[in-house]
Amino acid sequence: MKKYDLLVIGAGPGGYAAAAHAAKQGLKTLLIEKQHLGGACLNNGCIPVKTLLGAAHFLQQIKKANLFNIKVEKAELDFNALLDRKNRLIKRLQKGIEIFLRDSGVETLFGAAKLLPGKVVAVSPPSRGVASASGSERTDLETSAEYTADNIILATGSLPGAIPNLQPDGQWLLDNIQLLQNKTIPSALAVIGAGVIGLEFADLYSRLGSKVTLIDVLPELLPQEDRAAVDLLQKSLERAGCRFLLNRKIEKAENKTLYLNDGQTIAAEICLLAAGRRANTDYILDPAVQKTAKGFVSVDENLQTSLSGVYAIGDLNNLALYAHAATYQGLAVVDNLRQKSPRVINQTIMPRVIFTSPQIASIGRYTSQCQQTPLSLLGRAQTENQTEGFLKLYTDEKDVIVGCVIVSENADALIGEAVALINTRTKYTDLKNFIHPHPSWAEWFGL
Amino acid sequence: MKKYDLLVIGAGPGGYAAAAHAAKQGLKTLLIEKQHLGGACLNNGCIPVKTLLGAAHFLQQIKKANLFNIKVEKAELDFNALLDRKNRLIKRLQKGIEIFLRDSGVETLFGAAKLLPGKVVAVSPPSRGVASASGSERTDLETSAEYTADNIILATGSLPGAIPNLQPDGQWLLDNIQLLQNKTIPSALAVIGAGVIGLEFADLYSRLGSKVTLIDVLPELLPQEDRAAVDLLQKSLERAGCRFLLNRKIEKAENKTLYLNDGQTIAAEICLLAAGRRANTDYILDPAVQKTAKGFVSVDENLQTSLSGVYAIGDLNNLALYAHAATYQGLAVVDNLRQKSPRVINQTIMPRVIFTSPQIASIGRYTSQCQQTPLSLLGRAQTENQTEGFLKLYTDEKDVIVGCVIVSENADALIGEAVALINTRTKYTDLKNFIHPHPSWAEWFGL
Known part of the structure; x- marks a missing residue:
């Protein structure tokens, strides 16, 4: 041996x-x-889903190119x-x-x-x-x-997690691994579980033209996340054609149809099981x-x-x-x-990003003291026609920044400043004396 | 009174x-x-130039949409x-x-x-x-x-600065204020002065289809900036059709033509004077x-x-x-x-961004100790087909981060983390223990 x-x-x-x-x-x-x-x-x-989302979000931007005074005749994604x-x-x-x-x-x-x-x-x-x-x-x-x-x-x-009586069959009921191998865009997609995985796939397929229905047993989306952030995301997905059926249980699945405990039936070409x-x-x-x-x-x-x-x-x-x-x-x-006295594995400052459109990036803990800056106040965002979103910085009783949530299309880049601020225990009033460049996205933290 | x-x-x-x-x-x-x-x-x-650049860069991205497996038939910018x-x-x-x-x-x-x-x-x-x-x-x-x-x-x-014998006439020789009011895209644009203003306009008009020639009296571009960053920018602009004539003086301007001290003549439909x-x-x-x-x-x-x-x-x-x-x-x-003993107005940590494609964002001072991370190592960039660029973090003799330069399309968002790191005098080894989210743009600082 x-x-x-x-x-x-x-x-x-x-x-x-x-x-x-x-x-x-x-x-x-x-x-x-x-x-x-x-x-x-x-x-x-991470990598495959973000690659697909990147293309889907770019397609969505191209379809709104008129906001940038660009006329596009026809834009088509080659999914394969x-x-x-x-x-x-x-x-x-x-x-x-x-x-x-x-x-x-x-x-x-x-x-x-x-x-x-x-x-x-x-x-x-x-x-x-x-x-x-x-x-x-x-x-x-x-x-x-x-x-x-x-x-x-x-x-x-x-x-992928399982639900009793709902076993992925590789044909109609797929887990996320199987769905990533699927070569067509379903006309109707049902998503069981509206957590991060379910939301990212719902975002992806709705941008690509699927009619998406999300079903979750919980009464609200992402219960641990900032409510205003989740509301913005839900509204954005609803505008893209997603339907949310929360606080529902699946009674059975038969003939490409989900039967819910409230009597509703959801017919779908493909069903994603994203239950934890x-x-x-x-x-x-x-x-x-x-x-x-x-x-x-x-x-x-x-x-x-x-x-x-x-x-x-x-x-x-x-x-x-x-x-x-x-x-x-x-x-x-x-x-x-290799050390006699092991160092503490501190995981309280854990960042997280949901790569939907808009993204939600967050880190640290949420307190009752919060400074919020709407995206509409940021000149740089105005030059890019983006006005929906916000930055919240949470502080403790000593004015130290301990948490942050960002809702915007590029939140996964901006969260970096919060990583540094929270790890260095920077005070909010000190942040306000840091010079941020104008007219940049980074300036959002300085407003 | x-x-x-x-x-x-x-x-x-x-x-x-x-x-x-x-x-x-x-x-x-x-x-x-x-x-x-x-x-x-x-x-x-800032604001008008970034608005125009935003549209020009988006047009350029759309023209490369095939990299995202998206076929676009025709994309046209309505400049007016x-x-x-x-x-x-x-x-x-x-x-x-x-x-x-x-x-x-x-x-x-x-x-x-x-x-x-x-x-x-x-x-x-x-x-x-x-x-x-x-x-x-x-x-x-x-x-x-x-x-x-x-x-x-x-x-x-x-x-706008002036050069002896070169007075903007509002018709052919324009300063940046006048060029911003010009309603057509010139087939050929000459730019006198390859500083930040000259470079941003050269980037803008070359992306919109102008043949751009930049002329500067200095032997190198942006002498105060990181050389590798400037080289990447120059190559990108050259690929877009810009020509650089450095270390040259203008002898005279006549009949929509610039006469240089090396005997060359530059004919242009419009000439921008961006000389400081x-x-x-x-x-x-x-x-x-x-x-x-x-x-x-x-x-x-x-x-x-x-x-x-x-x-x-x-x-x-x-x-x-x-x-x-x-x-x-x-x-x-x-x-x-309002204070008896005025606080020091510390401007040593001044960030700056050049909003070209790619952007160059930088802050602080450059020392002989530098950690460089190429963009190609970042998974998130790979999902977006971006591999050209780098992040450099400069440290002093005590390992404290004192400077940063970022070359990428979204450097103006990423520079925020450097603002926080440098203002908080964070050590490079401490940064490496901060948890950055994967697969995000912010992760670049954690690699």
């Missing part, structure tokens, strides 16, 4: 970053991946060419990760891992279909083998690694599981289901492996 | 902000403006409709300033001011043509009158207010002129010719009027 300093299971944004960080510091590190480098983020999430470009981009970025891992000194092994008692990881060869799909040069395991290490990081992420995420834990065969009631892996404040030397990062621990949270956790765990 | 607590001459971004700030604090404040609210920035600079929109936007923002001043308690007087000895300001009625052009409700002075105050802020800005700026000081008739060799108003570290109680802010003092510098200076001078 081969021994390493560190085993990392799962090559998503948490796992591959952790492995590279460890190997660069001289730890003999083995990274084990069942399928593709990059995890859900690169293969089925877009899917091809998305797939090529994924392969290019996978290749980039492969090179990054090699340059960092990580050994990468493609195979299906099992975590056995005694910190033993058994790896069996991947299924052939999966291996060939990656398209990158790689050496797959030929026969099963076992590995061990003093420290093991579990970074296997999450999978569940932890990818089937491979954990050591009962010493305990799980939460929801099936995620329990961790302490250092992200160590109930088994000493075994850590769980990223979606798997359910602390914050974001790629950047996984990366941060992975790097922090590796840093702490 | 009516006496005020504060007289402000010039209602540009420095003057109107200072007047409003003073009036809100209870100072009896009179703001005197010869022409239009908003100054060069709103009427002939664009000029009309630009003019309507200016009027709307002037109206906004008018309301802001009224709500702040400022008395605004439209008329031509003269600064006479003894801190007396004589104001004569504006010429009728000018007055009616504003389009906003306002009361103009009917007959001349004199005013005085303990404190006077001069905020009259700058005017000169201070607008003709109205200063009190010799106690001293000027610099270049004709700007001399000021001390509190922006006070050689005459006690008289201050010069904005372009007039030549410290930093930016709208946001003028605003900052105006607010700081007013703050200091």
